Amino acid sequence: MNELDRQAHWQSVYATKAEREVSWFQEDPAPSLDLIAETGISANAGVIDVGGGASRLVDGLLERGFSRIAVLDLSAEALEAAKRRLGPHGEAVAWIVADVTTWDPPTTYDLWHDRAAFHFLTDPADRAAYVACLKKAVRPGGM
Numbered sequence: 096m097n098e099l100d101r102q103a104h105w106q107s108v109y110a111t112k113a114e115r116e117v118s119w120f121q122e123d124p125a126p127s128l129d130l131i132a133e134t135g136i137s138a139n140a141g142v143i144d145v146g147g148g149a150s151r152l153v154d155g156l157l158e159r160g161f162s163r164i165a166v167l168d169l170s171a172e173a174l175e176a177a178k179r180r181l182g183p184h185g186e187a188v189a190w191i192v193a194d195v196t197t198w199d200p201p202t203t204y205d206l207w208h209d210r211a212a213f214h215f216l217t218d219p220a221d222r223a224a225y226v227a228c229l230k231k232a233v234r235p236g237g238m
């Protein structure tokens with residue numbers, strides 16, 4: 096699937112399904128939040144949720160005092176849904192509409208989180224581009 100088809104696909108998913116109607120909906124993203132807590136990372140750390148969609152991970156990170164959060168997704172619809180849910184709390188978040196396979200990160204992060212985005216990249220060139228992006232975006236010593 097090329098980048099435009101991929102974006103159109105995900106935009107249509109989020110435009111036609113309510114948050115709870117998608118098969119990957121998680122009321123409480125506890126597994127990811129627990130893993131992040133286990134790393135011992137501080138709340139001042141920069142965290143990016145790649146392919147974050149409308150996930151509630153960002154809600155949980157904000158509740159835990161994280162102040163440098165970015166959520167990247169191909170679908171502007173998905174990010175708008177998350178922003179609507181969070182209201183003013185979402186203003187502190189960097190919302191990035193981009194395809195991770197072509198995105199050029201302008202800064203570095205301490206932690207890269209991905210739940211269920213990477214596996215959609217079936218083309219080896221896309222997977223390589225993803226890994227190159229991750230290596231550029233995560234600061235040395237980051238995770």
Ligand SMILES: C[S@@+](CC[C@H](N)C(=O)[O-])C[C@H]1O[C@@H](n2cnc3c(N)ncnc32)[C@H](O)[C@@H]1O
Nearest residue numbers: 105146147148150168169170194195210211212
């Ligand atoms: C199965 S959903 C998971 C969403 C979210 N991580 C969660 O746990 O609810 C996959 C997400 O990856 C996003 N995605 C797929 N390919 C992407 C790409 N190349 N770049 C950025 N986001 C992508 C989709 O728009 C979608 O929001």
